Structures are given as C-alpha cells and as structure tokens.
C-alpha cells in the first residue's frame with residue numbers, strides 16, 4: 063500500500079539514516095585567547111608595522127540585527143554547525159578582521175571563530191553531523207564530463223592538496239568525504255580550468271567552488287590585496303541571485319576560510335551600504351555579492367575587479383536569464399574584470415537549460431562541462447507527491463496536511479514546512495490565514511524589508527515559526543536544516559523552478575517530502591512534472607499521466623526537448639552547435655533569446 067504523506071513527513075523528520083537532528087547537544091563554550099595565527103602562505107614574511115585596530119564585531123552583514131531582540135529561544139534542533147546566524151559574526155563579540163590594510167599583516171588579527179567552538183577540547187569530531195550524510199544515495203549517480211583533458215576525480219579530501227588550514231576547516235565542518243560534485247569539480251578547478259557544473263540540489267556545490275578559490279588564494283604568493291585609497295580589490299567574486307543566499311554563502315565561506323588568512327566579505331542590497339563599504343575598506347579577498355549591490359559599488363568606484371582571478375556564479379542559469387543578464391554582462395564584460403582565460407570562471411547550478419548554457423559560454427574559456435545526475439533532475443531523496451486540488455480547496459487542503467503532520471510530528475511539534483506561493487500578496491494573505499487558524503507562520507518575499515526577510519528566515523530556522531510561506535525568492539540555494547516538507551501551494555510555470563523549490567528539503571543525503579497542489583491551471587506542467595517524477599523513481603498518479611499524455615510540452619522554455627534520460631546534456635554536443643551556432647559568439651546577445659520565466663521587473667525583488 064502507498065505510504066501516506068503524513069507517514070512520509072514523520073519519516074523525513076526521523077530519518078533512520080542516523081542523522082543527528084535533535085541530538086540536543088548545544089555547544090556553549092566561550093572564546094578563548096589563542097596565539098596569533100599566521101597563515102601558512104604568509105609565514106617568513108616581514109611583519110607589518112601597522113598596529114591592529116581595536117576589536118569590534120567583525121560583522122559584515124550590513125543589516126542591523128539588534129532590533130530582533132533576544133534569540134528566539136534557541137534552536138530546537140541542537141547544535142549543528144551550519145548556518146546558524148545567531149552564532150557567528152553577528153554576535154558582536156570580539157575579534158574580526160579589523161585592520162585597515164588587509165594583506166600581509168592580517169594574520170596577526172584575532173578572527174571570529176565561525177564554528178563558535180574555540181575550546182580545542184570541543185573540537186572532537188565525534189558527533190559527525192555531516193557524516194550522517196547518506197552517501198550511498200549518491201554513489202550510483204551517473205556523471206558526465208566533457209571537454210579537453212578532464213582532470214580525474216578524487217575519492218577523498220586527503221587526495222587533494224587544499225592546504226592544512228582548509229583541511230582543518232573541512233574537519234571542523236565534519237565533512238568526512240567529498241560529495242560527487244566535489245569529487246569531480248574540485249580537481250578540475252584546482253587545475254585552473256573553467257567549469258560549468260550541474261549537480262542536484264543539496265549536493266554540496268557551495269564547497270565545490272569555495273574550496274578551490276580559497277586554496278588558490280592561499281597559494282597565491284604574489285597577490286596584492288591591499289585596498290588602494292578607498293577602492294577594494296577582491297581576488298575572487300562569487301555572485302548569487304538573492305540576498306539571503308549571498309549571506310549564506312558568506313557564512314559558509316567564512317567557515318572554510320577560517321584561519322587561512324583569506325578574508326571574505328559580503329555585499330547585498332537592502333542593507334546599509336556604508337557598513338559594507340567600511341568592511342570592504344578593511345580588505346577583501348573573496349567578495350560574495352548580489353549583482354545589483356555590486357553594480358552600485360562599481361559605479362561608486364569603491365570596488366575594482368581588476369585583480370579578479372576567480373569568478374563563480376552560483377545558480378548560474380538564474381544569473382544569466384533575462385532578469386539578471388544585463389547586470390551580469392555589465393559586471394563581467396563592461397567593467398575592469400580580466401577576460402575569460404585570464405580569470406578562472408566557474409558556473410554552478412542544479413539546472414542548466416541549453417539556451418543558458420549557450421549564453422554562458424560567452425563567459426568561459428575552453429571549459430569543462432560536468433553533470434552529476436541528469437541536468438535539472440531532482441534527487442531521489444525527496445519523496446514527491448502531487449495531489450489534485452481545486453483552487454478554492456487549497457487552503458483547507460493545506461490545513462488538513464498541517465494538522466495531520468502535527469499529529470505525526472515529534473512531541474506534537476510542527477515540522478518545518480516551506481509553502482511556496484505565486485505572488486507576494488498571496489504569501490501575505492496565506493500567512494495571515496494560517497496564523498489566525500493557529501499555525502505559526504511567517505513569510506518571505508520581495509516586498510518585505512530586508513530586516514523582515516532575515517527575521518522571518520531566522521524564526522523559521524529556529525523552529526519558532528515552523529511554517530514559512532515564500533515566493534520564489536526562497537526557491538534557490540537556501541540550506542535550511544530540517545525542512546521536512548515543501549508544499550507547492552501554487553505550482554510554478556517552469557519545471558526548473560519546481561526542482562529548486564523542492565530542493566529545499568532532502569539535502570546532504572537526508573530525506574524529505576514535497577507535495578504539489580495541481581489543478582487545471584497547471585496543465586502545461588503536467589508532462590514535465592510526470593517525467594521528472596518518473597526519473598526520480600516517484601509514483602506518478604494515473605490522472606497526472608493522463609494530463610501529461612494530453613498536454614503539449616510545457617513546463618519551461620528550455621528543456622527535455624530530446625526526452626533523453628541521460629547523455630548529451632552539454633549543449634556543445636548538440637549537432638546545431640557543431641554546425642556553427644555555438645562557441646564564442648553564441649547568437650544570444652544581451653537582449654537574450656531566453657526569458658527564463660522571470661520578467662525584468664523581478665530583479666530588484668530578488669537582489
């Protein structure tokens with residue numbers, strides 16, 4: 063008999079895989095003094111005469127978090143090290159990269175410990191939260207690489223020369239072995255090659271691009287990092303489409319770069335620019351940014367891209383669709399960034415429509431294409447359900463789901479549930495309705511202030527408000543531990559958006575559940591949805607198969623045209639490319655031949 067969705071939620075919350083969720087261990091050790099650290103690549107250098115600046119928060123977030131009041135009762139999930147904003151640089155206590163110059167003398171500064179466990183006795187790696195990752199789920203995944211002289215993959219982190227400080231941080235993160243995308247992408251990037259990488263949601267792409275960048279900067283003996291005047295000269299640029307994702311990448315990168323001497327700064331819209339400018343003036347090696355805020359900084363001549371050696375685009379297909387493409391072209395092609403071939407470019411996403419691949423090739427030089435799993439596929443770790451629900455029944459149906467989920471939850475608690483809707487207004491109205499019906503909910507969308515957005519996310523992550531109603535602003539990249547259930551209250555119009563949305567659960571080897579409400583308004587999605595479910599070994603309801611058989615191909619402008627399950631995903635393998643359509647000049651100019659499903663007006667809401 064088919065398992066009910068409620069059972070699935072309970073299973074997702076209590077995975078038998080040995081996840082350490084809810085283990086109750088909260089580390090509360092205080093920061094201890096440690097000897098001044100000199101990063102390996104800076105040893106034997108004459109010390110600078112600059113005195114260290116007085117310690118302050120070292121926060122680079124730009125947003126004023128003081129208004130949030132006391133912590134939201136702490137996480138009910140215990141002490142996992144990931145993405146807990148309340149713990150790291152936001153805390154306001156001590157240290158940080160405070161000297162003005164950056165560069166050689168920065169190694170003497172005390173750096174905020176992003177792991178929050180300065181006591182070395184606490185650094186036993188016995189809990190191994192991330193070793194609970196179900197690697198078997200990834201082992202038989204097909205991998206495709208194409209391009210010239212592809213460096214071979216590695217099986218362990220020990221096989222890669224990342225540098226001891228970075229290796230130490232990998233251990234602190236409790237990453238025991240590399241995920242498949244890391245096994246392939248890291249050696250490719252370390253070999254200096256450009257890369258277009260596609261791997262499923264939650265499979266560790268962030269580390270796959272961060273590790274080679276940090277390692278490369280550590281090894282870069284001749285780098286000139288000091289700001290000249292008030293202009294910052296980052297060596298690496300990581301662009302992402304949303305403020306929250308940039309903040310998250312910044313938090314992750316700070317952990318990976320801890321005590322390496324590599325300084326990571328974030329800049330995103332909606333937060334006071336002055337604070338970000340001050341942080342940049344203190345020196346930056348890796349700048350994580352959203353495109354809009356970066357353009358602003360470039361136009362003010364406060365950032366120069368002249369020294370960029372590494373460029374990474376996370377959610378690269380989104381960054382190159384019509385909403386962002388003009389800004390990306392401006393940043394990458396019309397300012398002072400070194401051209402492809404001089405800089406190293408890495409593009410990552412879980413989805414990569416062919417048209418976007420073609421466009422992206424403008425930014426790359428003789429690159430390697432890597433696909434872990436089929437491009438745009440979703441992981442089998444997510445149990446997908448589709449239910450036929452008329453528009454007018456959606457609220458009561460959601461209510462039924464939530465009630466049953468609560469009844470099945472641990473100690474009657476509501477599991478973290480992310481509900482996607484189409485519009486900002488719809489998000490507010492559903493949130494209100496849930497709250498008055500006794501379900502603590504909050505919302506994240508582009509009409510909320512940045513402070514409200516951050517507060518909502520924090521409240522959701524902590525379990526204080528276990529239901530988050532969101533627009534697509536939360537669809538990509540966000541790594542929120544313990545999201546048990548994603549509900550597509552309104553289905554998106556593009557199957558790639560569906561893949562990203564459901565990918566907020568079932569991450570890092572853990573299982574998750576996704577429920578979609580389908581009705582006559584979604585018939586254009588039927589075929590793509592049925593195919594996606596089928597290839598992820600999901601049960602496709604007979605009624606959906608009938609809709610799929612009747613409908614023409616929809617669900618996005620981009621994909622599955624060949625219908626092939628695996629193979630030929632690198633657009634360069636298409637015959638049209640070889641007939642002269644591809645290569646450098648792609649024929650997809652700045653005006654773009656691809657709309658990606660977002661109107662141009664969406665940009666500001668996302669950035």
Ligand SMILES: Nc1ncnc2c1ncn2[C@@H]1O[C@H](COP(=O)(O)OP(=O)(O)OP(=O)(O)O)[C@@H](O)[C@H]1O
Nearest residue numbers: 192237239240241263264265266267268539541570
């Ligand atoms: N080698 C590893 N071992 C264990 N856990 C890992 C490893 N690498 C990454 N993780 C964890 O896996 C989770 C997902 O990683 P990440 O956010 O980078 O996924 P992603 O592929 O970028 O997903 P998305 O496509 O949704 O952006 C994170 O919590 C991260 O800490």
